[in-house]
Amino acid sequence: MTAVTRRALVAGAGAGAGLALAPPAFARAATGGGFLWGAATAAHQVEGNNVASDIWLLEQVRPTLFAEPSGDACDSLHRWREDIAIVRALGLNCYRFSVEWARIEPAEGQISQAYLDHYARMIAHCRDSGIRPVVTLHHFTSPRWFSARGGWEQPDAPDRFAAFVDRVARRMGDGIDHAVTFNEPNLGKLGEWSATPMSEAVRRRMRAMLAAAAKASGSDRFSLLNAGDPDAMIAPVIAAHRLARAALKAVRGDLPVGMSLAIPDDQPAGAGSRIEEKRRAVYEPFFAAAREDDFIGVQTYSRSRIGPDGALPPPDGAERTQTGDEYYPQAIGNSIRYAHRATEKPVLVTENGIATADDAQRARFIPAAIASVDAARRDGVPVLGYIHWSLLDNFEWFAGYGPKFGLVAVDRQTFARTVKPSAHVYADIVSKRS
Numbered sequence: 001m002t003a004v005t006r007r008a009l010v011a012g013a014g015a016g017a018g019l020a021l022a023p024p025a026f027a028r029a030a031t032g033g034g035f036l037w038g039a040a041t042a043a044h045q046v047e048g049n050n051v052a053s054d055i056w057l058l059e060q061v062r063p064t065l066f067a068e069p070s071g072d073a074c075d076s077l078h079r080w081r082e083d084i085a086i087v088r089a090l091g092l093n094c095y096r097f098s099v100e101w102a103r104i105e106p107a108e109g110q111i112s113q114a115y116l117d118h119y120a121r122m123i124a125h126c127r128d129s130g131i132r133p134v135v136t137l138h139h140f141t142s143p144r145w146f147s148a149r150g151g152w153e154q155p156d157a158p159d160r161f162a163a164f165v166d167r168v169a170r171r172m173g174d175g176i177d178h179a180v181t182f183n184e185p186n187l188g189k190l191g192e193w194s195a196t197p198m199s200e201a202v203r204r205r206m207r208a209m210l211a212a213a214a215k216a217s218g219s220d221r222f223s224l225l226n227a228g229d230p231d232a233m234i235a236p237v238i239a240a241h242r243l244a245r246a247a248l249k250a251v252r253g254d255l256p257v258g259m260s261l262a263i264p265d266d267q268p269a270g271a272g273s274r275i276e277e278k279r280r281a282v283y284e285p286f287f288a289a290a291r292e293d294d295f296i297g298v299q300t301y302s303r304s305r306i307g308p309d310g311a312l313p314p315p316d317g318a319e320r321t322q323t324g325d326e327y328y329p330q331a332i333g334n335s336i337r338y339a340h341r342a343t344e345k346p347v348l349v350t351e352n353g354i355a356t357a358d359d360a361q362r363a364r365f366i367p368a369a370i371a372s373v374d375a376a377r378r379d380g381v382p383v384l385g386y387i388h389w390s391l392l393d394n395f396e397w398f399a400g401y402g403p404k405f406g407l408v409a410v411d412r413q414t415f416a417r418t419v420k421p422s423a424h425v426y427a428d429i430v431s432k433r434s
């Protein structure tokens, strides 16, 4: 999301799978336990029909900035067992996914026990399959009612979020391996440092889309993370992060908790680079909170060269990805060095990947990216794991289903999953380390 996009918003499951099962009880997940090798998804991008969420509404209203609606997405709401089976078959030991607040609390104060059970079942199934679940509590979407009452700009927003997190913690906290409170809460600030900032026409359309969503909700406002005034959201989101962390720790004191930040590999370009100004604005407020956490989640896709006038486009002739980013796999190694230096916390690579319709490009990207993580580890950066974005080709926010980030292709009609050669490249690397 230029703010809802960075790169512009920047077998066997079958319907009803597992519904007859009693909700699982958990033995507490072991902490520690070696390097995490994983793949990631987010609920709205893969589940389908997330109709009570704010972004679903934004996809429906006119005007909209979304290229197409999310619709059935990858139907992972029903096919999640198949997804976990693929993670396992690839020899990975970790699956990062998000629990959807809009499903668990579809109307203000109305809690869906069935969806709490659904996510608890996913977590239990991961653990039964030898997969460590890294669970995100907020991955861009909020319930529609929450955004229609003013979103993060309402004074009680952090408490509302913490109440949701408390329910998740009590229902399934014992099964979670690592918890990520917020996914990229700094994306709005990062958007201000884009080499291709939103045009005034797009800004106008964004405002019109939000106004249409407010009207459709019978409200005079509609505000969501990374789509409003980024400065206004920093304090409430950090407050919400702290309360969420406390809610998780109250139930499970030893559960590792952090947030994930969007951190391109920022590089100074030329004399008078504004890189330090960018770092102060985009990361520092979040790093300050992360210094109280157990780890810092880092999400990196490319580099950003910062000159005296701000961000520069990729160099002439540079290889690009499908979303126009520079192909620059070694970025992740530099980002994790920086994030660790700034926070002194262990780093979890919660996302790293590439949008490409040419899977051979991804197959080159993965070993190079992992080599850069290895080099940082050799230099002493404590890295907890590497989680590739994404397990599946999925709904890429404003860009719809065009960009292909997946290790696995998904047929848009049948939802059949096809593991790509690049996934085997990743699996081979992991198998040599296990």
Ligand code: BGC
Binding pocket: 006, 007, 010, 042, 045, 183, 184, 262, 299, 351, 389, 395, 396, 397, 405
């Ligand atoms: C987000 C994902 C997104 C990915 C690729 C990150 O900004 O967390 O939801 O799909 O990058 O753009």
